[in-house]
Amino acid sequence: MNRLLYPLIASALITIVPFLLTFEKGQDIVRGLFGFEEFALLLLFVYVKNKLTKISFANKKEVPAFAGMTIVLGIVVAALFAVAWLDLQNLLAIKGWATGWYGVLPFVTCGLAVAMMWKVKPFSISAISFILFVALIAHLFAYNHYAAQPLAQFPVVDYMSRTAPKPVARDSLPESFKAKYFTTDSATITRGFIDSTRTNVLVLVESWGIPLDSNRFAGQLQIFDGIPMPAHGAHHRMYSRTRTAEREDLIYSVTRDSTGRRDTVFLPQVLRAQGVKTQFIYGGDSLVQMRNKYIRNVGFEETFFGISANSGVESRTDRESAALLDSLLGSAAAVSFGDSALRFIAWTTLDTKFPLPCFKDPYRIDVAAVDSVYTERLAGTLQLVADLAKRHPDVRFIVQGDHNPILSPLKFQEKFYKRWVPFVVLN
Template sequence: MKRLLYPLIASALITIVPFLLTFEKGQDIVRGLFGYEYFALLLLIVFIKNKLARFSLANRKKMPVYTGMTIILISLIVTLVAIAWIDLQNQLAIKGWPTGWYGTLPFATCALAIAMVWKIKPFRFNAICFILFVALMFHLEANNRYAAQPLAQFPTIDYLERIAPKPVQRKRIAEDYKAKYIVTDSVTITRDYVDTARNNVIILVESWGLPLDIKRFERQTNLFNGITTAVGTHNRMYSRTRTAEREDLMQTCTRDSVTLHRDTTFLPKVFADIGFQTTFLFGGDSLEHYRYKYIRNIGFGEVIYGKTTSKGKQLRDTEIIARIDSILADTTQKHFIAWTTADTKFPMPEFPDIYYSNADAIDSAYSSKLHNDFVVIANLARRHPETRFIIQGDHNPILSPVGFQEKFYKRWVPFIVLN
């Protein structure tokens, strides 16, 4: 038992002593109980030391294996001290403290740890691998259940994370957005703003994400000046168009407590029941994402695609707008229309290399296409002031160069309600 317990205690010694000696009242630093890398290195040090001890004094000078193992043992000890030094620097960097006398801690704790395990009986190499695997799995499972106190510490990973370039913060909405626009986690925008007393057009704009630059968003919304009812942003759980198409059209979702069967009511069914003509339009292929299946299940009375199987052609967004205009011209009945745009879909045909195309060129093409879509949508909304328009993004731009993706918030999409 002590073959396993001593290395574990020794690794905890190297991990915890610097933490305790640099501890400040009120600090909130999550710290593992033992160093996983120390634990592995100590097991290997004992293993190699035992191999060296088996060589007789007479054979040591004749066998190059002995020299090789001696070098490996020294390398393991140096690595142990180096990782302890990195771990100390990680902790001091958080506080902004100089190294000072704390620089002696890695040498002292590593020396004590090696002394603790030096005399214990080693495990076989296969057993060491198995122990390390089980320890890692146990740490991950415990971390899933109680992340506030991890079991293991990984100094090298912490160091790499510390020195890596910091990505742009794209998850938390800036205060200037919150001060000017509606910011919500709700996915019930469509349900909240549809109007059962008049026509409704629900538009899902492909790859329309919320820009980090609020002035860029203001330029987009200015195209709808004079006809906006509400402007804001909401959070998407998934970056998938097919998920957005379904969740934006949900009215209610219930689950049976016994059978766990989920029953979903969609808005097209609700509007059809009160006499609306319901229509879904998409200028692309009906086979994409198996759209023809789930759109049929949502319950639209009429479905229009640019392509069905091998027939037809891709319809541009301007062509779809013309069709919506003709549908709204029919005043003999009320209409509920849902349309997913396609012109701003990634990857764009003119940029086949998804991640290594020029980010500025992609930004220019994307902005131009998005602008064109908004202009024709705004013109349509002005021609039909009696119709409620609800415009939302499906997800932030993906399948594009990282430099371009970093201009948008993750999982946040805008919405605009017109008329």
């Protein structure tokens, strides 16, 4: 029993003494009862010391083995001091204190621990492995039930976690961004900014997310300089899917009946009932994600899809879709008999869809090259929208990203906030 109790007490001595000597009234620091890594090293120390004592220094053939085991024993003791030092530094870092006289604590506690273990009988390597496994499982089990008081402390793991580079938080926008731009969690941007007295165009820009670099976003907005901009900013998507965005942005109201059944009314349905002509433009295949079905269901009476991808012909580019949109807006301006003057047109762009056409091999992708091509294509699409807004100043344009570039290479995805997309209202 002493073989197990002594290393537990010694490891507790190493990790608890610095904690108690740096304790301040009112502090709330979760601390383990013993150091797991110190416990493992102390068990190993006893095993190596026992092997060393069994080697006869007088026998010349055993001199290399004696020297080797002495070196191993020295490494174990040095590792014990190093772990105790890291444990102390973790405590001081929490408080922001300098090492000062606390630097002697690892040497004192480790010296006492080694002295305590000097007469302890060793376990075999297999027994040590089993003891450590049981100790780890016991710690995890107890921590899962009562996290306020863990059984073990892991100084090396804590040190690595504390000193490792911290990735930029991508789930929420920084306060500096919120102070400069309008931000909302609401998915009612289209409903909130639509103008029922004139023609409205909703543009969903493929893979347009909010970049971590705020200057990059500011540069994108500069494309719309000279155009009346009633509102611009960012809003949060619940799901990062184009098909979800195409429906989410068009929701007018959601109600539930007495049975709990959900009934969703979409903007195109409401506008169509008011005599507004509703049209949808997408340059890709209508069968992808069954877009041909759900677009009709949300209330679009006329759709303009590109060539089917199965035909081997390239999909319609954003420039070609913009030309089609321009002609539809032109025909709306020149009202003919039987045609409504007002229209609601939704256009989902395609040029920035991942994977980009020039990067087909997922195993050989240069992120810098992807960034360059994406930036160029996105700027081209936004410029097409800006040109349309200038050409049709009487038309309200609501421009949004459908989602951040979720299908791009991982390193490129990390340049954008998760599920935050821009929106710009023009005219």
